[in-house]
Amino acid sequence: MKEDKHVLSMLVDNEPGVLSRVAGLFSGRGYNIESLCVAETMDPQISRLTIVTKGNEPIIEQIKKQLNKLINVIKVFEMTGQDYVQLELALIKIYAKPENRAEILRIADIFKCKVVDVGQEYYTIEVTGDEGKLSALLNLLKPIGIKEIARTGIVALFREAK
Amino acid sequence: MELTGAQILMLMLKSEGVDTIFGYPGGVVLEIYDELSKTDIRHILVRHEQGAVHAADGYARAGGRVGVCLVTSGPGATNTVTGIASAYCDSIPLVVFTGQVPTHLIGNDAFQEVDIVGITRPCTKHNFLVKHTEDLPRIIREAFYIARSGRPGPVLVDLPKDVGSKKIKFEMPGEVKLRSYNPTYNPNIRQLHKVMELVEKAERPMIFAGGGVILSKGSKELTEFAKKTQIPVTTSLMGLGAFPGSDPLWLGMIGMHGTFRANMATGACDLMIAVGVRFDDRVTGKTDTFASQAKIVHIDIDPTSIRKNIPVTIPVVGDCRIALENLSRLADEAKFGDLQKKRKPWLDQIVDWKSMRPLDYQQDRSGPIKPQYVIEKLYELTKGEAIITTEVGQNQMWTAQYYHFERPSRFITSGGLGCMGFGLPAAIGAQVACPGDLVVDVAGDGSIQMNIQEMATAVQHKLPVKIVILNNGYLGMVRQWQELFYGKRYSHTCMSCAPDFVKLAEAYGAVGLRATQPSEVVPVLKEGLFSSETVIMDFRVASEEGVYPMVPAGAPITEMLLV
Numbered sequence: 001m002k003e004d005k006h007v008l009s010m011l012v013d014n015e016p017g018v019l020s021r022v023a024g025l026f027s028g029r030g031y032n033i034e035s036l037c038v039a040e041t042m043d044p045q046i047s048r049l050t051i052v053t054k055g056n057e058p059i060i061e062q063i064k065k066q067l068n069k070l071i072n073v074i075k076v077f078e079m080t081g082q083d084y085v086q087l088e089l090a091l092i093k094i095y096a097k098p099e100n101r102a103e104i105l106r107i108a109d110i111f112k113c114k115v116v117d118v119g120q121e122y123y124t125i126e127v128t129g130d131e132g133k134l135s136a137l138l139n140l141l142k143p144i145g146i147k148e149i150a151r152t153g154i155v156a157l158f159r160e161a162k
Numbered sequence: 163m164e165l166t167g168a169q170i171l172m173l174m175l176k177s178e179g180v181d182t183i184f185g186y187p188g189g190v191v192l193e194i195y196d197e198l199s200k201t202d203i204r205h206i207l208v209r210h211e212q213g214a215v216h217a218a219d220g221y222a223r224a225g226g227r228v229g230v231c232l233v234t235s236g237p238g239a240t241n242t243v244t245g246i247a248s249a250y251c252d253s254i255p256l257v258v259f260t261g262q263v264p265t266h267l268i269g270n271d272a273f274q275e276v277d278i279v280g281i282t283r284p285c286t287k288h289n290f291l292v293k294h295t296e297d298l299p300r301i302i303r304e305a306f307y308i309a310r311s312g313r314p315g316p317v318l319v320d321l322p323k324d325v326g327s328k329k330i331k332f333e334m335p336g337e338v339k340l341r342s343y344n345p346t347y348n349p350n351i352r353q354l355h356k357v358m359e360l361v362e363k364a365e366r367p368m369i370f371a372g373g374g375v376i377l378s379k380g381s382k383e384l385t386e387f388a389k390k391t392q393i394p395v396t397t398s399l400m401g402l403g404a405f406p407g408s409d410p411l412w413l414g415m416i417g418m419h420g421t422f423r424a425n426m427a428t429g430a431c432d433l434m435i436a437v438g439v440r441f442d443d444r445v446t447g448k449t450d451t452f453a454s455q456a457k458i459v460h461i462d463i464d465p466t467s468i469r470k471n472i473p474v475t476i477p478v479v480g481d482c483r484i485a486l487e488n489l490s491r492l493a494d495e496a497k498f499g500d501l502q503k504k505r506k507p508w509l510d511q512i513v514d515w516k517s518m519r520p521l522d523y524q525q526d527r528s529g530p531i532k533p534q535y536v537i538e539k540l541y542e543l544t545k546g547e548a549i550i551t552t553e554v555g556q557n558q559m560w561t562a563q564y565y566h567f568e569r570p571s572r573f574i575t576s577g578g579l580g581c582m583g584f585g586l587p588a589a590i591g592a593q594v595a596c597p598g599d600l601v602v603d604v605a606g607d608g609s610i611q612m613n614i615q616e617m618a619t620a621v622q623h624k625l626p627v628k629i630v631i632l633n634n635g636y637l638g639m640v641r642q643w644q645e646l647f648y649g650k651r652y653s654h655t656c657m658s659c660a661p662d663f664v665k666l667a668e669a670y671g672a673v674g675l676r677a678t679q680p681s682e683v684v685p686v687l688k689e690g691l692f693s694s695e696t697v698i699m700d701f702r703v704a705s706e707e708g709v710y711p712m713v714p715a716g717a718p719i720t721e722m723l724l725v
């Protein structure tokens with residue numbers, strides 16, 4: 001069966017140990033986590049946890065049920081297949097040799113990145129976007145030389161009906 | 163009212179209706195034990211914390227209540243893990259209180275500190291670390307509610323020493339409301355109508371019931387539905403007793419050591435109504451050939467059980483008892499035509515299978531004693547009415563095959579975890595829950611040594627449990643696999659050194675009896691079973707007897723090895 005990426009967004013009790021319950025469920029049952037992102041919502045008692053996982057349809061169904069079964073998970077939403085917006089933030093540290101500096105800034109401009117740190121040898125740029133945008137940017141920067149990268153993983157929300 | 167955490171614990175236990183605790187004291191629970199001594203709650207002092215949890219498990223199953231344990235931190239807590247895991251696999255409602263080092267020492271590698279909440283996260287339904295005495299009343303309420311509701315299971319509550327000693331103003335908490343936990347009890351009636359349509363059409367239907375029917379107290383409804391629709395019934399190991407073993411519609415147990423007719427019927431049926439089961443691999447064998455001609459209806463309160471291992475035609479999420487009750491009602495309006503005539507070919511086929519390959523063994527008069535013979539006589543002498551616990555291995559399977567359970571909650575075994583050492587403490591718990599009943603632990607010579615120390619618990623608390631050891635001198639079930647699949651190379655399965663169980667019983671202040679000849683089986687059973695004391699009966703049985711039928715692991719369940 002085909003293994004697709006799925007974005008799951010869930011509301012959970014904002015309590016110690018909840019992340020470990022979710023992560024433990026994935027590792028204990030051999031499910032995979034591509035990225036995981038968690039922070040408080042407007043209600044300080046509730047956190048939103050966004051997970052990107054991979055699996056065929058029965059596995060994804062099972063993951064959703066298992067998550068729902070955790071006492072601290074309030075609700076699980078499957079975003080994939082629905083109308084939603086997703087964004088990820090990345091910090092990218094690039095080798096900035098004099099001959100590349102202009103090129104880097106031009107690319108950064110096209111991708112609406114911000115330069116957040118400038119050093120003797122490196123630029124650090126900040127980018128937000130969906131997966132497609134981030135991988136296109138990384139493909140362009142790779143030949144120039146990426147030193148380090150830090151990504152947040154995807155966060156996502158449903159779009160409101162128009 | 164100003165109360166300490168320990169006093170609040172006692173009040174909350176009383177308000178949850180707890181009258182019995184299985185436990186073992188230690189440093190950080192001294193305060194709690196001190197308060198406990200001032201209440202009328204009965205405390206059963208075990209000899210090992212694993213025993214406390216299995217005993218609470220047996221108590222919960224036999225008595226239909228939540229079992230409660232109390233142990234100390236560190237080693238006391240880690241000793242409970244196996245028992246908790248067993249209860250988790252079998253969905254048994256327990257609340258286990260563990261002591262913990264004071265909150266200011268947590269994380270400091272303090273003396274007898276372990277992260278028991280972390281350790282038991284994957285084998286509890288839920289667990290709590292209580293950080294503030296103020297949270298204690300609500301957490302205890304929630305713990306009991308979570309343990310007993312929905313698909314039941316064990317809940318652990320970790321109690322730091324200072325949480326127990328701190329004084330606060332106490333208020334009794336109200337009803338539990340958890341926004342993230344709302345089990346579905348009432349099944350979708352439209353789904354049940356669809357089920358009935360399949361039942362009307364089916365030529366070769368069967369019911370496959372499991373522990374969920376017993377947990378939901380739905381045996382009566384199951385029996386009524388099956389009889390009304392004349393559908394034969396099999397059960398998993400956990401479901402034994404959910405349907406009367408003497409009924410003509412009874413197929414016997416399904417699975418690896420299931421009966422020939424139950425497994426053949428699974429292969430041939432065109433409709434399987436699975437209720438309160440989880441399609442364990444010991445049941446299904448090779449999954450893609452399991453009930454391959456059948457449409458499958460799966461009723462369970464836990465949505466994760468459905469479509470986990472087996473594709474399902476109609477899923478029904480809900481309480482098994484309520485679902486069966488509704489189905490029974492719908493069956494009154496169903497159009498079956500002449501039901502007797504309609505079912506005849508199918509039921510005749512099942513009778514054929516039964517007479518072709520009944521459960522069978524041969525007891526020669528000259529010996530050796532066959533283990534199956536011991537169980538058959540045990541069944542006859544107790545008229546199928548005893549509460550039977552088992553250890554794990556051949557002893558467990560022979561009990562499942564040859565003791566025909568008439569009623570639910572009378573067969574108590576570690577099904578999902580298959581945990582050796584379960585039977586004796588579970589029998590102790592069952593005896594505490596049902597003081598007037600005859601409670602028998604059917605044991606193997608290997609398993610009984612895993613929690614033999616609980617003999618002292620039984621004797622101290624005057625619990626007259628009876629232990630029937632099927633002593634074959636081997637870790638028999640493992641030996642059987644070696645015989646069949648590893649060229650008879652009995653690598654480390656021979657227990658050539660074992661205690662003299664008769665003397666051992668006497669050393670504990672119990673009664674020890676032994677049978678070495680077939681003619682001694684009934685006299686020993688009679689003397690042992692009808693004694694008013696704790697008794698070990700040591701039956702020296704044939705050493706290389708096997709459990710049959712047997713489906714090799716991963717094979718289709720219709721491909722059985724038969725003797």
Ligand SMILES: Cc1ncc(C[n+]2csc(CCOP(=O)(O)OP(=O)(O)O)c2C)c(N)n1
Pocket residue numbers: 553554555556557558580581582583605606607608609610632634636637638639640
């Ligand atoms: C705690 C534990 N350890 C190991 C096993 C593996 N095991 C399953 S059956 C069995 C043999 C049990 O021997 P005995 O109690 O003598 O029972 P018999 O099969 O001989 O009736 C073993 C070792 C287990 N189920 N549980």
Ligand SMILES: [Mg+2]
Pocket residue numbers: 606607608632633634635636637638
């Ligand atoms: Mg043995």
